[in-house]
Amino acid sequence: MDRPAPLRASPSLGRVVRMYEERLTSRGRYLLWATIAFAVIGVDTRRTQVFELFAIALAILLVAAAYASLRRPKLTVTGQLPRHLTAGRALTLPLRISSESDTIQDDVLVSWARPMTAEPAPEAEPRERFVTVSPGDPTVVSLELTPSRRGRYHMRGVSVQATDPLRAAAGRSVRTPDETVVVYPRYFTVSELEVPLGRRYQPGGIPLTSSTGDAIEFVGIREYRPGDPIRSIHWRSWARRGEPIVKEYQEEYFCRLALILDTFLPRRAAEEERAAFEAGISVLASVADYFSRSEYIVDVLAAGPDVYQVSAGRSLAYLDNILDVLACLDPCYDPPFARIGPHLFERLAQLTTVIAVLQDWDDDRERFLGQVKAQGTSVRGFVVREGEPSKPLPVDGEFGDVTLLRPSDVQRALDSEGAISLLSSGGATGAIHA
Secondary structure (H helix, E strand, O other): OOOOOOHHHOOOOHHHHHHHHHOEOHHHHHHHHHHHHHHHHOOOOOOOOHHHHHHHHHHHHHHHHHHHHOOOOOEEEEOOOOOEEEOOOOEEEEEEEEEOOOOOEEEEEEEEOOOOOOOOOOEEEOOEEEEEEEOOEOEEEEEEEEOOOOEEEEEOOEEEEEEOOOOOEEEEEEEOOOEEEEEEOOOOOEEEEOOOOOOEEEOOHHHHHOOOOOOOOEEEEEEOOOOOOHHHEOHHHHHHHOOOEEEEEOOEEEOEEEEEEOOEOOOOOOHHHHHHHHHHHHHHHHHHHHHHOOOOEEEEEEEOOOEEEEEEEOOOEOHHHHHHHHHOOOOEOOOOHHHHHHHHHOOOOOOOEEEEEEOOOOHHHHHHHHHHHHOOOEEEEEEEOOOOOOOOOOOOOEOEEEEEEOHHHHHHHHHOOOOEEEOOOOOOEOOEEO
16 A cells, blocks of 8 residues: 655655654754744734744744754764564674864764655654764764664654753754665564475486585486586596587486465455464564575465565575565455466476465465365365455365464464474464463
């Protein structure tokens, strides 16, 4: 859902709003509104003397603004956000403020500039802080940043400004550079996961899977054929025979999994449906984290407005590649299985197991997993939903093992500090065990 841009980004009023937010401290903003209130109440000067309070407040505000505008802090500030954050986890950002002056600089305001977009940027605490910077003794200021939700955010830099002695107005600023950060979805550590695993023949074997699977076995050499990779050339044999010779390896059989994320969400989704959508992303990230510590090849397919696919496993990619996709994944307002199906069915001959995280269990999802199961691929399903699914979950194993998870179960797992087991429960609710 598109949100309107904030007033500070408006071409007409943006400059005024930014001056109000960035050139006035919290005390100065209170003083400004008090001045406006005195002006309204004391508009009739014959009946009230409130205009005198208005004159005093306005004079203080103007003198403070003039004093602060003449002071430019002779400071340097250094500090850098990490490229990745995790939703719900606080990060302490240390800022190092050094003085370029020979005198002590009091009443220095350190503040985090507000975002220019409507997206809910990570919250910083404290938003404003006053420090004193001494020459030759850098001051370290710690700001706590807590991203509330996953996504990609453009963070404006931290400002350092000189203020007046009353700390009502701020002058020109010295800022750290603006940065773009990616906030990962929250996920929990999985200690046990019941998944039917197996092995299948992988065409191309080692060269196409970056040496992941069973141990490499060298079986001999042969003459070069057009299309053979250069890295397979056996240089000593070429030098001895005078013609290109390549090394030949045994083709590989190993386990390859696909993680499928159901991203369907109604256009007018209720709050509990959005919570279930985010919980499903957390479950998939947790499963991906579990398999990232193994030797398996993991393919992640997520159908949003576009179909995203990333392969991970030892020597192929890291968990970060999967989390990068999940961090910025948007919901799909049309049932996504028509998009996932063609991409998946082309690769079923190489997949041993499909793990699907679904938002509901209905005819379309049942038909989709039935087609996967019919190809000889093992299936493990999780339905993340607050209420009861549209159809009863299968209990006879016809569509694989499918388990219902409540968003509250996922939240407890996220809040837990220990490892979590995702065990089969025969289609019953509550498959998360500490």
